[in-house]
Amino acid sequence: MGWLLAWIIAAGGGAGWLAQQRLQALNEGFQTNARIAHRLLSQQLVQHDAILATLALLQPQLSPDAGANATASDLARLYPQILGIAQRRADQPWPAHWPSTLDALEQQSRRSGHAHMDASRLAAGTLFVVQAGQPASYALALDLRAAVPTEEWPYPPSHSPVRIWLTQGDTQLLLQPGAPEADAPGWAWTQTKTLASPSQVLDLHERYKLHPRLLPxxxxxxxxxxxxxxxxxxxxxxxxxxxxxxxxxxxxxxxxxxxxxxxxxxxxxxxxxxxxxxxxxxxxxxxxxxxxxxxxxxxxxxxxxxxxxxxxxxxxxxxxxxxxxxxRPDTVAATQAVALQTLVNDALHLLEPELRQVQVLQTVPAPLPPVHSDPIALQQILHNLLLNALQAMEALPPAERRLEIAQTRTGAWVQLCVQDNGPGIAPEVRDRLFTPFATTRSQGLGLGLTLSENLAESLGGHLRLIERPALRGACFELTLPLPAEHAQP
Incomplete structure (x- = not known):
């Protein structure tokens, strides 16, 4: 489980960093393109103001046909978004099919000195801009969709995922639809800025809907x-x-x-x-x-x-x-304070491959104080007892094998019991169980328990076979003395 958690953390952290780098690059590109789109559209609208200011200054004589005025001049070639140019003198009306608000806009323009717009037909893509002059005033009919400079536009219109639209109040004009889910709710980057034209006060909106497929x-x-x-x-x-x-x-x-x-x-x-x-x-x-x-x-x-x-x-x-x-008379066993549970864990760890098909039960009623003993000798005793228990259960199916290790304390002594659920010790063998060369196995030497008993006695304790009802098999009890400082319960 720990290795799986480590993989999840490492893979998730690296994948998160890669996703963050990808999204950061996309966001930087979106912000850059949004600024470019805003600048290009603002330049187009400012040019409309400049055209009207020039017409009001030069006062050219134009035809009553506004559409013909646009097509007959070079303006149509330079500015394809200009649908018509209208001129109105004091004794003349504006074109009949143009908005009726142009008179009021002309008066506003005369008072402010700059052009004013009519956005009533913005949803259809048409915008009217009026500039007052003397003796004549001029107005432009504009196709805002055509005002998008396609050659310099930062977004490929055919496959760009960014949705772009203009708004004036509650009215909006879609310039670029973007991806099919561009207007769907959810996580998205948005950019809204007012175009830099004093007369054509329009808000440019850009929305980039994020999708899982954008991730690397x-x-x-x-x-x-x-x-x-x-x-x-x-x-x-x-x-x-x-x-x-x-x-x-x-x-x-x-x-x-x-x-x-x-x-x-x-x-x-x-x-x-x-x-x-x-x-x-x-x-x-x-x-x-x-x-x-x-x-x-x-x-x-x-x-x-x-x-x-x-x-x-x-x-x-x-x-x-x-x-x-x-x-080896020159060697003396070194004794030290050791915890029985630590030695039990070490012994179980050494026999882990053999214990994989055995259910091991450990019972420790309360934390026991350490014993002062030779850890190598204790490990040898535990190893022999566990190995004997495993060999006693070889005839049982793996699902039925049980091994119990119990630790208790009685006064100044601690007991460690190792019990299996094998066939147990035959009565005729019990009396000579700790006798050298006494064995129930055909290939055994019969010295393991003798060696363990001698080691237990050398440590100041003893090893014996006891009756314990927990499991049906043999139960060996190792008893060891506690140090003087822990002898009192």
Whole structure:
């Protein structure tokens, strides 16, 4: 779960950064294009003011046909958005099909000195602008859609996702529809600015609707894959390191177990062989002395007894060397304060592959004080007990295997029980369970429990088989003394 969380954090963080960079670039482009669009449209509208100011100043004579005035001049070629140019003298009306508000706008223009507009037909794309003059006033009919300079326009009209429109009050004119979902609700970037024309007071609106497809999914997925591969490599390396450390610790425990087992074996052999060999040696030497005083085939008897004595000495020397090698009198076990739970966790960790098909139950009623002991010896005891429990449950289906480890305290002592739900210990084996070479397995040496009992006694405690109703199998109880400072409950 931790590795999955690490992948989610790494992949999500990198993908978020890539998405933020992409959105930042898009936003910067949108802001730049919005400024360009505002500048271009403002220039177009300001040019309308300049045209009207020029006409009012020069006072050219125009035809009553406003449309013909636009097409007959060069203005139509330079400014295709001009639909018509109208001239009105004091004794003439404005064109009949033009808005009736032009008279009022003309009066306003005469008072202010600049042009005024009529936006009543803005929804259809038409705008009228009036500039008062003397003796004649002039007005322009404008197609605002045609006022968009397509060659310089920053947005490709055919496929730009940005929606652009003009508004004047509640009336609006759509200049560019944008993407189909451009006006849909949701997260979007917007820009609203008033065009820079004193007479044509229009607001330019731009809206860029954000869509998930704008995100850099390719790089984001590639980054997630890279994170997955990287974390998979780290996890494999970590598992390999953990497995190596576990193997090294198991090897160390195995080495210690082999040495201790060899020591038990050597001690047993020495105990069993030293006395008979010494008796053979003494008898042989006595026989040789007796034979030295008699005449019957003395040389042959002496030679035979000499060979027996030499063999006895040789056997005694081999046993002595083996005992000295195993006992290592120059080594003293180091004791320290250790927590039983820590040792239990270490032992379970070492046997983790074997315990994967076993349900392990741990019971610790309350935090126990540490014991002052040799951690290597305690680990060896726990390792032997757990290994015996696993071997006792080999005949059970994996789903039925149960292993319980319980820790308790009684006064100045702590107890650690290891119980399995195997077949248990047969009654005829219980009395000799801790006897060297006593085993119920065909390939066992019968020294594991003997070694564990000896180690427990060397630590000031003891190891015994007890009856415990929790599970049906065997239950071994290791009892250890507490240090003096923790002896009082």
């Amino acid at each position: 999914w390719g790089p984001m997925l590639a980054w997630a894959l890279v994170c997955a591969l990287g974390l998979a490599g780290l996890r494999a390396a970590w598992q390999q390191r953990t497995a190596r450390l576990r193997a090294e610790q198991l090897l160390q425990h195995g080495h210690v177990a082999r040495l201790n087992t060899l020591g038990e074996l050597a001690a047993g052999l020495a105990h069993e062989l030293n006395q008979p060999l010494t008796a053979i040696l003494s008898s042989s030497q006595a026989a040789r002395r007796l034979l030295d005083d008699r005449e019957p085939d003395v040389d042959a008897a002496r030679q035979a007894m000499g060979q027996a004595a030499e063999q006895a000495k040789r056997a005694s020397a081999v046993v002595g060397r083996l005992r000295r090698l195993v006992e």
